[in-house]
Amino acid sequence: MSTGTGISTELGTGHGAGQGRGKGTVRVVHLYPREMSIYGDLGNTRALVSRLRWHGYEVDLVNHGPGDRFPDDPHLVLGGGGQDSGQARVEDDLAVIGDRLKELAADGVPMLMICGMYQLFGNAFLTVEGQRLPGLGILDVTTQGNDKRMIGGVALTTEFGDVVGYENHSGSTILGPGQQPFGRVRAGLGNNGNDGTEGAVTNRVYGTYLHGPVLPANPALADGLLRFAVERATGRAFEPEPIDDSLADQARTRQVARLLAAAKRSSRGRLGVARRGVGVARRSVGPLRGDGRGAKCDESAPTVTVSD
Amino acid sequence: MLRTQAAIAAGKVVRAASRLRGGGSALPGLVAEKVDPQLLAATIGRLPDGVVVVSGTNGKTTTTKMLVAIVREHGKAVFTNPTGSNFTRGVISAMLAEIGPNGRLTADLAILELDEAHALRFAKVVPPTHSLLLNVARDQLDRFAEIDHTARLLTSLAEQTSTGVVLNRDDSFVSRIQTHVQPGATVRWFGVDPSIADRLPELQEADVRFSDEQELPAAGPSDGLLKPLDDREFLVTFADGEDVGPVTLQQRGLAAMINATAATSMARMLLGEAFRPALATAALARVTPPFGRGEVIDVEGQPLELVLVKNPAGFTVALGTYGSTPVATMIAINDNYADGQDVSWLYDVSFESLRERGVALTSGVRAYDMALRLRYDDVVTDAVVPDLEQALDTFLADHWAEPKRIFCTYTAMMRLRRVLAARYDLPDFGEEATA
Numbered sequence: 200m201s202t203g204t205g206i207s208t209e210l211g212t213g214h215g216a217g218q219g220r221g222k223g224t225v226r227v228v229h230l231y232p233r234e235m236s237i238y239g240d241l242g243n244t245r246a247l248v249s250r251l252r253w254h255g256y257e258v259d260l261v262n263h264g265p266g267d268r269f270p271d272d273p274h275l276v277l278g279g280g281g282q283d284s285g286q287a288r289v290e291d292d293l294a295v296i297g298d299r300l301k302e303l304a305a306d307g308v309p310m311l312m313i314c315g316m317y318q319l320f321g322n323a324f325l326t327v328e329g330q331r332l333p334g335l336g337i338l339d340v341t342t343q344g345n346d347k348r349m350i351g352g353v354a355l356t357t358e359f360g361d362v363v364g365y366e367n368h369s370g371s372t373i374l375g376p377g378q379q380p381f382g383r384v385r386a387g388l389g390n391n392g393n394d395g396t397e398g399a400v401t402n403r404v405y406g407t408y409l410h411g412p413v414l415p416a417n418p419a420l421a422d423g424l425l426r427f428a429v430e431r432a433t434g435r436a437f438e439p440e441p442i443d444d445s446l447a448d449q450a451r452t453r454q455v456a457r458l459l460a461a462a463k464r465s466s467r468g469r470l471g472v473a474r475r476g477v478g479v480a481r482r483s484v485g486p487l488r489g490d491g492r493g494a495k496c497d498e499s500a501p502t503v504t505v506s507d
Numbered sequence: 508m509l510r511t512q513a514a515i516a517a518g519k520v521v522r523a524a525s526r527l528r529g530g531g532s533a534l535p536g537l538v539a540e541k542v543d544p545q546l547l548a549a550t551i552g553r554l555p556d557g558v559v560v561v562s563g564t565n566g567k568t569t570t571t572k573m574l575v576a577i578v579r580e581h582g583k584a585v586f587t588n589p590t591g592s593n594f595t596r597g598v599i600s601a602m603l604a605e606i607g608p609n610g611r612l613t614a615d616l617a618i619l620e621l622d623e624a625h626a627l628r629f630a631k632v633v634p635p636t637h638s639l640l641l642n643v644a645r646d647q648l649d650r651f652a653e654i655d656h657t658a659r660l661l662t663s664l665a666e667q668t669s670t671g672v673v674l675n676r677d678d679s680f681v682s683r684i685q686t687h688v689q690p691g692a693t694v695r696w697f698g699v700d701p702s703i704a705d706r707l708p709e710l711q712e713a714d715v716r717f718s719d720e721q722e723l724p725a726a727g728p729s730d731g732l733l734k735p736l737d738d739r740e741f742l743v744t745f746a747d748g749e750d751v752g753p754v755t756l757q758q759r760g761l762a763a764m765i766n767a768t769a770a771t772s773m774a775r776m777l778l779g780e781a782f783r784p785a786l787a788t789a790a791l792a793r794v795t796p797p798f799g800r801g802e803v804i805d806v807e808g809q810p811l812e813l814v815l816v817k818n819p820a821g822f823t824v825a826l827g828t829y830g831s832t833p834v835a836t837m838i839a840i841n842d843n844y845a846d847g848q849d850v851s852w853l854y855d856v857s858f859e860s861l862r863e864r865g866v867a868l869t870s871g872v873r874a875y876d877m878a879l880r881l882r883y884d885d886v887v888t889d890a891v892v893p894d895l896e897q898a899l900d901t902f903l904a905d906h907w908a909e910p911k912r913i914f915c916t917y918t919a920m921m922r923l924r925r926v927l928a929a930r931y932d933l934p935d936f937g938e939e940a941t942a
Contacts, residue, residue: 237645237654242854245883282655351848365849410851415879446882446891450875 223433224257225425228270230278230316232262234288238367240279240313242412246421247275254422254439256429265292269299273308275428276300280314280367280410293319297335304337309403309427313413317398317406318342318370338399338406339375340390353387353409354458355397359419361385363454364409372408374399381407386458403427416451418444511549511610514540518603535600545632546599549610552633556583556616559777562626562664563641563681564657565821566766568797569758570641571620573770573790578618580790581778586614595621595629616777623660630667638668639773641766643680644820645852654680662687673697673773676730677707679721696730697772698723699765700744703735706761731772733764743771743787751787758796760828767791804927806903811927812912815920817847819855825914826860833864835906838881839871839895839919846916850876858884865889867906870898871919895922 229236229244244260251258261270265288281289304310312320321340324332348369355362362382372390374380380390381398389397389408398407405424407413414421426437522535540546551558561571575587588601598619606612621629629635643658658680665672665684672688675681676698685694699707726732728747735741741764742752751771756763771791775782796802804811814829816822842848850873858881865887869877878888892898902911915923 238849239851239854242851242880242883245854249883284655365851367849410849412851412854415854415883416876446875446879449891450873450879453875 222255222257222438223429223435224259225251225274225428225432226259226261226270226272227251227275227277227428228261228263228273230263230276231265231281231285231289231292232279233264234285235281235316236279237282237285238280238314238365238410239412240410243279243311243313243414244277246412246414246418247277247425250418250421250425250442253442254425254429254437256432263296265289267292269296273303274432275424276303276308276310278310278312278316278320280316282315286315286319289319293335300335301337304402304404307403307427308431309424310405311414311424312338312404312406313410314368314408317408318372320404320406321372321399322375324370337404338401339378340372340399340406341375342370342372345369345371349388349392349408351387352454352458352461353389353397354385354455354462355382355387355389355409356385357382357420359417359423361451361455362409362413362417362420363451363458364407364411364413364417366408367410368408372399381405385455386462416447416454418442418447511546512608514546515603515606515608515610518599519608522600522603535603540596540599547595547602547629547632550602550606550612551586551598551617554586554612554614554616556777557636557670558633559616559618559637559639559773560626560629560635560664560668561618561620561639561641561773562623562661563675564623564644564818565824566641566762566769567620567622569763570639570766570770571618572797573767573794574639574773575618576790576794577770577774577787578616578777580786581774581781581783583615583778584613586612586617588619595625595632598629623657623664626664627660627667630664635664635668636670637773637777638664638672639769640665640672640674640681640684641769642675642678642820645818645855658683668692671695671776673769673776675769676724676726677704682724683721685724693776695772695776696724696726697765697769698726698730698732699768700732700734703733703761729772729775731768731775733768735761735764741767743768745775749775749782749784751784751791754788754791756791757794760824762824762828804931806911806927806931807907809908810910811903812910813920813924813927814912814914815917816914817917819852822853822856822914826856826858829912833861834910834912835902836861836864836866837868837870837898837902837911837913838866838877839898839913839915839923840869840873840877841871841916841919842873843918846918853877853880854883858886861886868892868898868902870895871916874898895919896926899923899926 227244227247232241232244248258248260261273263269317338318324319334320337321334321342322336323334324342325344326332327344327346348367350367351365353364353366366387371392374390374396379400380396381400384395384397389395398405398409422439429437518535559574561567561574571587575585579585586602586605588598602612619629640661643654643661645654661681662684666687666689669689669692671693672684673695674684676696688694726746729745731743731745731751733741734744736753739755739759740753742750744750754767756767771787774787802813804813814825816825840850840853842850853876861881862885866881866889868890869881869888870892871877872893874891874893878891881888890901892901913923
């Protein structure tokens with residue numbers, strides 16, 4: 200909806216630390232905010248823009264839509280999840296700017312690609328019908344379409360510590376040999392529900408299925424990306440200001456604890472059989488009685504072939 | 508028929524038992540449906556003036572109430588399902604209360620609010636004669652997965668509707684359904700006057716399914732368009748001059764006015780020549796906000812508003828509706844299945860209208876996530892208290908001398924309302940507050 204798509208550079212006028220200007224300007228490019236930002240992924244852009252300001256940097260936010268000229272010299276590139284229809288709308292443009300994105304990725308530009316854009320940054324997407332849709336090949340991953348969706352909360356261990364989010368995807372992603380995952384799954388399903396990996400990282404390009412949106416509740420990840428972006432923008436080291444992240448820390452640690460407890464309960468409930476490998480989604484959360492909503496989770500879920 | 512009678516008898520017994528226990532509204536329907544799966548067809552399916560289904564993501568409850576009020580004002584006997592039970596079993600449960608043991612439902616027509624997925628299940632048993640399709644927006648994607656999927660459900664509902672559909676001409680997810688109706692079924696539109704079309708984006712999803720822009724369908728003589736006169740007063744205009752209004756609703760906001768326009772357009776289709784603008788105007792003015800949509804509870808002489816929020820469009824509408832009258836505010840976010848387990852959608856809502864006054868408390872299982880969300884819109888939260896009852900106590904104590912408002916997700920609202928109901932005199936869930 201448009202409350203989100205109209206995200207402007209006026210966003211996050213900033214409070215707390217770092218009101219001072221003059222540390223430099225960081226150009227953040229959000230790919231396809233209209234077509235590929237379902238599940239609140241615009242919140243990632245919002246978080247980065249606010250945090251840059253709080254750290255004392257200026258922000259030049261560029262929303263890149265299909266057919267637009269890709270901006271010169273981006274310092275950070277973001278992409279989100281969309282529906283099949285959104286993905287179909289951006290494919291042509293992605294073919295046009297694909298080589299440029301590959302160059303930038305190889306040159307160390309930090310990027311964060313969520314869900315559908317993560318899949319498009321991989322080698323290919325294989326549909327349920329067996330069709331092979333080529334991706335950009337920036338990340339050495341291949342995604343197989345499934346009939347069932349993987350839905351629920353996720354807790355990971357990553358280079359940025361605990362990371363928490365929410366996955367909602369039907370594609371099952373396999374890492375190529377030597378491809379680093381973004382994180383190790385502690386609760387949830389991750390890339391495919393089998394190998395305990397989640398997402399992928401090459402150079403400074405991060406692909407992940409995590410919505411939530413992922414950055415607000417995981418400020419270490421957000422600032423990790425900003426560190427790379429600021430270095431690229433200014434040629435100097437990142438000079439962060441102290442930011443009070445206590446709300447984010449509370450939100451994250453509570454959710455991690457809940458998810459781990461639920462994962463433990465669920466594995467105990469299956470007599471010690473791990474949930475991994477079950478092609479289907481998720482723990483069932485206690486049905487709400489009395490209004491008929493307690494029916495099984497996937498009763499109204501569609502059979503979708505492509506992603507998120 | 509025997510089977511139908513047995514089903515009704517069984518359902519009535521369960522209904523009596525569960526009312527004694529003060530419990531569940533859907534169970535009697537479940538039992539009756541088990542005994543006779545064709546119960547709905549044998550009862551509602553035989554009503555002389557047909558079966559109207561109201562569906563879409565947002566505004567079903569409000570619109571259904573308005574439509575029922577207008578049609579009743581014209582002297583028709585209407586069967587409808589109560590708030591919050593928009594599932595087939597809820598419909599049967601409601602029917603058990605009104606039906607005779609012989610299976611006769613004494614009504615001219617049924618007007619039912621049905622959730623998109625349940626509307627289709629219902630249509631399999633009782634194909635609707637009329638459908639009023641409101642909008643398609645993101646709602647609990649962990650359950651429905653895709654907006655496009657919701658659009659397909661509504662399209663399928665329209666395909667199964669025999670006599671007439673009324674569609675939202677401003678929402679291309681809905682207006683594109685035009686080409687899918689049965690041959691011989693009438694298509695009518697509701698929408699907003701072009702003079703206020705610029706206010707729609709805040710309520711609507713971007714439809715990116717097609718590369719061509721959907722053209723705005725032209726309004727015919729019997730298609731209602733919303734024309735606001737000021738913040739509260741409006742007309743529903745028809746090209747043939749049979750305008751409804753001026754009218755002021757008890758519920759505030761643009762979304763409620765659009766719902767009234769939808770209800771008026773469908774009422775006109777149903778009533779045909781018998782439609783009287785003056786009766787519609789009178790009925791709309793008397794409709795009280797449904798439970799949870801701005802329900803006002805008197806707490807020690809001060810109003811406490813409970814506002815249900817469940818998706819970005821709905822929350823945005825609620826903030827827009829109440830933003831002009833800032834009061835002490837609490838926000839309670841749970842993430843149970845009925846709330847939507849994924850709280851990402853909070854980032855698709857702009858909370859800037861709360862910035863000046865701030866938020867007194869956030870509560871619920873995701874209280875910290877809500878406070879964090881507010882922080883990114885530079886809205887200050889005074890306190891974070893995950894426990895709902897404790898938060899309510901603090902909120903009421905700290906702001907006892909002023910009007911208050913709580914925005915809450917479904918299960919948070921149920922819990923808060925139970926606590927409030929025990930202390931103050933509230934009607935049961937699903938029943939009407941007397942205005």
